[in-house]
Amino acid sequence: GAVVSQHPSRVICKSGTSVKIECRSLDFQATTMFWYRQFPKKSLMLMATSNEGSKATYEQGVEKDKFLINHASLTLSTLTVTSAHPEDSSFYICSAETSGPYEQYFGPGTRLTVT
Amino acid sequence: KQEVTQIPAALSVPEGENLVLNCSFTDSAIYNLQWFRQDPGKGLTSLLLIQSSQREQTSGRLNASLDKSSGRSTLYIAASQPGDSATYLCAVPQGAQKLVFGQGTRLTINP
Numbered sequence: 001g002a003v004v005s006q007h008p009s010r011v012i013c014k015s016g017t018s019v020k021i022e023c024r025s026l027d028f029q030a031t032t033m034f035w036y037r038q039f040p041k042k043s044l045m046l047m048a049t050s051n052e053g054s055k056a057t058y059e060q061g062v063e064k065d066k067f068l069i070n071h072a073s074l075t076l077s078t079l080t081v082t083s084a085h086p087e088d089s090s091f092y093i094c095s096a097e098t099s100g101p102y103e104q105y106f107g108p109g110t111r112l113t114v115t
Numbered sequence: 116k117q118e119v120t121q122i123p124a125a126l127s128v129p130e131g132e133n134l135v136l137n138c139s140f141t142d143s144a145i146y147n148l149q150w151f152r153q154d155p156g157k158g159l160t161s162l163l164l165i166q167s168s169q170r171e172q173t174s175g176r177l178n179a180s181l182d183k184s185s186g187r188s189t190l191y192i193a194a195s196q197p198g199d200s201a202t203y204l205c206a207v208p209q210g211a212q213k214l215v216f217g218q219g220t221r222l223t224i225n226p
Contacts, residue, residue, distance in 0.1 A: 006158070032212060043204065043216045044159075093158050097212065103149070104214060106159035 002028050004096050006107035013084055013114055020080045021110045023094030029074035030096035034104065035067075038091040050077045084114040117142045117209040121217035129225050130197060136190040136220045138205035143183045150179050150190050151204045153219070159204065163190070195224045 003026040013019050023033055031052045036044040048069050049057045056069035066088075068080040077096075081088055091111055095104040118141045128134055138148070146167045151159040163172045163179040165188070171180040178191040188205060202221045206214040 004158075034212075034214070043218045044214075046213055049212060091156075095159075095214075102208075102212070103147075103161070103164055105161065106151070108158040109156070111156065 002096070002098055002103075002105040004094065004105045004107040006092075006094055006110050008110060009108060010111045011113070013112070015085055015114055016083055018080055018082045019084055019112060020078055021092055021094075021112075023077045023079070023096070023107050025075045025096040025105075028096070028098055030098070031074060032097040033071060033077040034095045034097070035069060035077070035079050036093045036095070038093060038109075040091075044093060047079075081112065084112070086114045088112065089114045117145075117207060117215045119205060119207060119215050119217040121203075121205060121220050123220060124218065125221040125223075127223040127225060128195060130195060132195050133191065133193050134195055134222075136192070136203050136205075136222070138188040138190070138217055140186045140188075140207050140215075142207075142209075143186050145183065145207045147208065148179075148181055148188050149206050149214070150177075150188075151206065153202045153204060155202075162203075192222075197224045197226050200224050 005024045007022045033050040035047045038044050047062045050069045050071040052071045058064045071077040093109045095106045120139045122137045149164045150162045165172045165181040176193040181188045202219040204219045206216045209215045
């Protein structure tokens with residue numbers, strides 16, 4: 001099946017710094033990738049839809065200047081959390097969409113802890 | 116706006132039992148429904164995807180059904196094993212691409 005990787009799997013950073021998370025589709029090309037956030041014991045919340053070569057589409061309430069998304073190639077999307085604060089600590093999961101049939105495959109997630 | 120509800124929120128059963136997880140959605144105009152498994156601290160693993168034209172899909176001990184008209188799907192797990200312990204999520208598309216997830220059912224299979 002389709003494989004999606006994320007790097008890093010865990011990251012701890014200090015408040016005020018920026019952190020970049022990578023999402024890669026390893027064995028297929030994905031024109032569309034998605035970024036989700038998951039709080040403990042909660043379901044996934046879609047943050048933004050990332051389309052290769054164009055600007056990301058952010059969900060209501062998600063600050064685009066804080067969560068920068070770049071989808072520079074058909075196999076890589078990045079999420080940069082800028083000026084991170086402790087409330088940004090969360091589990092971030094990406095997914096990549098195959099075409100025909102449209103199905104999303106999920107990465108293993110990145111645990112971000114801001115101290 | 117699509118809303119997805121999963122019942123029960125948590126379920127604990129002895130090993131070997133057959134069990135059913137439920138998922139309901141408010142907008143029946145979907146073109147597929149997916150069931151996922153999530154282990155603690157891990158990402159999501161896709162278990163089954165049912166297209167809107169299908170009524171059920173099977174994979175090993177798992178069987179998922181879809182009743183679009185009533186806005187319901189069930190995930191049936193046969194002969195449960197401790198390794199089946201995880202959170203199970205169902206999700207449906209809202210619009211062309213966005214997935215809307217249920218809150219999940221935390222399943223524990225006791226040896």
